[in-house]
Amino acid sequence: MSDKTAATIEPATPDEVRLRVAPSPTGDPHVGTAYMAMFDLAFARQQGGKFVLRIEDTDRARFQADSEQQIFDTLEWLGLTWDEGPDKGGPYAPYRQSERLDTYKPYVQKLLDEGKAYYCYCTSERLAEMREFQQKQKLPTGYDRMCYGKTREERSKEPGFSDNPVVRMFVPDDAPLTFTDLIRGEVKAPRPDDQVILKADGFPTYHLAVVVDDHEMAITHVVRGEEWISSTPKHILLYQGLGLEPPKFAHMPLLRDEKKAKISKRKSPWARLTWFKEQGYLPEALLNFLALLGYPPVIETDGSEREVFTFEEFSKNFEWSKVNTVGPIFNLDKLNWLNGHYIRELPTREFATRLLPFLVKDGVLSEQPSLPELGRLNLVAEQIQTRINLLSEATALVAPFFCKDDELPIADDARSQLKETAPQVIDAAIEALEPISGSLGKPDGSDVEWTHERIEAALREAIVEGLGIKPKFAFGPLRTAVSGQRISPPLFESMEILGKHSTMERLKALRATL
Known part of the structure; x- marks a missing residue:
């Protein structure tokens, strides 16, 4: 390795708290992205640190070109503004994984050189047969290390050989399986198998890319859903294998639907972050609601609880130890109540202004309404402000005032x-x-x-x-x-x-x- 490559892998020594949110552009942004970003930003602002937006676009099979802009738009709509990102640049650019492919190569090579990773030449058919055999025999599932310790020539003489190998990490018997979580304390995770870290197409898998990027971007705290707890030993092992200092981890409780299942865009329209904007939820109400899903209400001096609070209040008083570890149920009735409250608190003119995009979309008003029309809208807005919980509900009430x-x-x-x-x-x-x-x-x-x-x-x-x-x-x-x-x-x-x-x-x- 060159001196430049070796220097790249030196541990980062950040002088400030740095957190990131790293969504994948694979469709409409998930509400979980905002959920994580809100906790990231709250802690970063409290500590006077930085909040980073990174786009993890290495899954080319599911990549959607317009999704990245939707991520920008929805997070900006919520006021979850980032300090560094693909659109803003920053000292650790580029902030898209697809533009960082050369970054990962020296890390992979270091692991290969030190025997902490190896080439795997198995075809997908051979891996499928392996998994089927393990399941039938009720054996632990995972890679059976057929390629471990073998040269390309040695492996080519055996069945199920592919000319385009992947790279797998080697998980030793004494791999660390416990770690300290900011929310949950000491956590033990299952032993991982030898995961692929570099795919045959030269793209890194999530496990390698997230470790390298978090190190290179000097991320100090990684906030993610509890489904990643089982992957944390893999990441810690990679940090150790590369001689890097791991960040602190905080695994948030999963958002669940009314059936207590993990919410998904396939089953729940409100899992899409754009859905809330389309329906007419106010961003401040949605943030308040998301905070309540993972965090307790504000305790007043008299001991009473207050569920309505601003993001600034949330950030100022934030403590990781107060985050709820039980997966909260996504209660739309509660969100609708909160949204109605925020609507009624708006000054009438601002309320009318927020109605405009919905009235234009529904053909009630043109994109450039006249001053008399705006004046009438203010009068109507005053009459309906207490009667709706969603901005989208206004059209039926307002339309008669602008009809011949x-x-x-x-x-x-x-x-x-x-x-x-x-x-x-x-x-x-x-x-x-x-x-x-x-x-x-x-x-x-x-x-x-x-x-x-x-x-x-x-x-x-x-x-x-x-x-x-x-x-x-x-x-x-x-x-x-x-x-x-x-x-x-x-x-x-x-x-x-x-x-x-x-x-x-x-x-x-x-x-x-x-």
């Missing part, structure tokens, strides 16, 4: 619940509202008549008192006429926002169909 009066659709369930008194109710409403001025009055608004208070008073007098219909049933036909829906924003406030002309046109339009 003669194009307002009447929903089937709204029309079907109209009673035989509906024509009489609408006639009384039209007669009661007609005398109310629809003008805006003086510039200071002091003599405006078309207000929800005035509208409500007139309609209650005409329908509840005049027709003797109970308030519970009195205004259903009016709601249907104005919104086209069975459930809508507050009726009288809706009429005020629509204005007298639109309100009267819609009442008359429904009346004509009854």
